[in-house]
Amino acid sequence: MNVRVKNKPEQGKKTLSFPYQFSWLRSLMWLSAMVALYALLQGMMLLNVKYQQATHPESLIYGSWVEQDVAPYRADRIVISQHGVAIDGRVVATDFQFDGEFLTFHQGSEERHFKFQNENWNEMTLQTDKSYQPVFVKI
Template sequence: MSTLSRGNKKIIERTIVIVALFFAVVVVVLADKLYDRYLAKVYPKSAIYGIWVEQNVAAYSTDKFMLSSAGVAVDGGVVDTHFDWNGSYLEYNVGDKVRRYKVLNEQMTEIQLVSEAHYQPVFRLSRKYQDNIH
């Protein structure tokens, strides 16, 4: 074999590897987008829109937050314009901290804060406000 043909072989092999890696990345990105669409159809965010109220605490220290198409609001101010919802977990950011909640029932009316190890309160969806949130 001549040196030139070895060089050509290496170029062809490297080109094939680069093209294969490119297509693998494209497939992964497309699969992620399709999965996000699937989750949006099966678990629409509108199912958890409403005011979530902390349970089993004194009225003066009750934590509340509202989920809507505008994002997450606490005390009337939007803290995040985006939240993730996959049917089992709700997640959003407050500043540089991630708040993660786990769904506790099939009706999706109770969630528990699981992102903090020392305090994991339960929140309940306030039905009287749920129908007014768009």
């Protein structure tokens, strides 16, 4: 007994005349989602910066700072103001960053990082690769 079954691939299948007709819409939705996510992240970063500026204003560290545990004639004196950073009477940077824990500015081609030791911001340490890390106290 020979039994033949005819295979009809069109039967039971829904055919589309344009198989990719909605791919541009899907791509547009993904692109919109990515742009929205990017905008959300940028907004969150901006809010964080504004919060840090409100809770840790730069004016907390304005004033004169003197290096400790060295002879008075060898001690560096740093003055921080809204106009910039001056070391031993010479302006070395007109722009600096303060995030509540670190003070960062550029002195020539060198970037200097100071870490604040106390929550009342009256003592900071210069972060260096050397074994000696000078400590500065606000006067």
